[in-house]
Amino acid sequence: DTGVSQNPRHKITKRGQNVTFRCDPISEHNRLYWYRQTLGQGPEFLTYFQNEAQLEKSRLLSDRFSAERPKGSFSTLEIQRTEQGDSAMYLCASSPNRYEQYFGPGTRLTVT
Amino acid sequence: TQLLEQSPQFLSIQEGENLTVYCNSSSVFSSLQWYRQEPGEGPVLLVTVVTGGEVKKLKRLTFQFGDARKDSSLHITAAQPGDTGLYLCAGVGAGNKLTFGGGTRVLVKP
Numbered sequence: 428d429t430g431v432s433q434n435p436r437h438k439i440t441k442r443g444q445n446v447t448f449r450c451d452p453i454s455e456h457n458r459l460y461w462y463r464q465t466l467g468q469g470p471e472f473l474t475y476f477q478n479e480a481q482l483e484k485s486r487l488l489s490d491r492f493s494a495e496r497p498k499g500s501f502s503t504l505e506i507q508r509t510e511q512g513d514s515a516m517y518l519c520a521s522s523p524n525r526y527e528q529y530f531g532p533g534t535r536l537t538v539t
Numbered sequence: 540t541q542l543l544e545q546s547p548q549f550l551s552i553q554e555g556e557n558l559t560v561y562c563n564s565s566s567v568f569s570s571l572q573w574y575r576q577e578p579g580e581g582p583v584l585l586v587t588v589v590t591g592g593e594v595k596k597l598k599r600l601t602f603q604f605g606d607a608r609k610d611s612s613l614h615i616t617a618a619q620p621g622d623t624g625l626y627l628c629a630g631v632g633a634g635n636k637l638t639f640g641g642g643t644r645v646l647v648k649p
Contacts, residue, residue: 458635469641470582472637477634482634483633520581526570526572526635528635529584530581531581532579
């Protein structure tokens with residue numbers, strides 16, 4: 428399967444714990460995006476990378492959130508000191524620098 | 540802040556009926572996309588519309604982009620249960636980042 432993959436698919440954590448999600452984009456796609464989707468809503472943009480450079484971060488991305496794409500391939504999104512309001516589906520998408528974005532299946536985070 | 544509003548939020552119809560979903564923006568986007576999302580999965584791109592007044596057809600789906608590039612619609616003819624899902628419109632902004640509407644949940648009953 429050469430699509431976008433995300434791991435883990437589900438994560439349950441206790442409030443205050445740190446979590447890290449991974450996204451493996453489609454090979455040779457130079458752009459990678461992170462979005463967050465809460466129940467019953469459309470996805471909201473968090474941040475994006477062109478190769479290894481993080482070009483934009485949404486105001487939704489508080490200091491507790493950090494994203495990296497160290498070699499311009501896979502990316503990680505870390506949330507420190509999780510809060511119940513962080514519970515959501517975290518979606519990753521990659522793009523070959525055109526309009527099209529290809530989404531992964533998402534990581535569903537539940538903070539108890 | 541650019542906002543996209545979709546209507547209706549939920550639509551339940553019988554198999555064979557037609558439906559239309561609307562997407563309205565407070566400002567102009569360079570292009571607009573429509574996605575379909577199944578439960579527990581990521582959105583899948585259906586179409587990108589770029590030119591004001593553009594109409595695109597994808598089998599039983601017809602997409603229109605308003606002349607002023609601030610609104611769009613998705614029309615499904617003779618809906619089938621397989622059309623059930625969450626339909627999302629998204630405006631394409633700088634860096635090709637997407638601003639999504641709230642989605643329209645469509646249920647097609649057999």
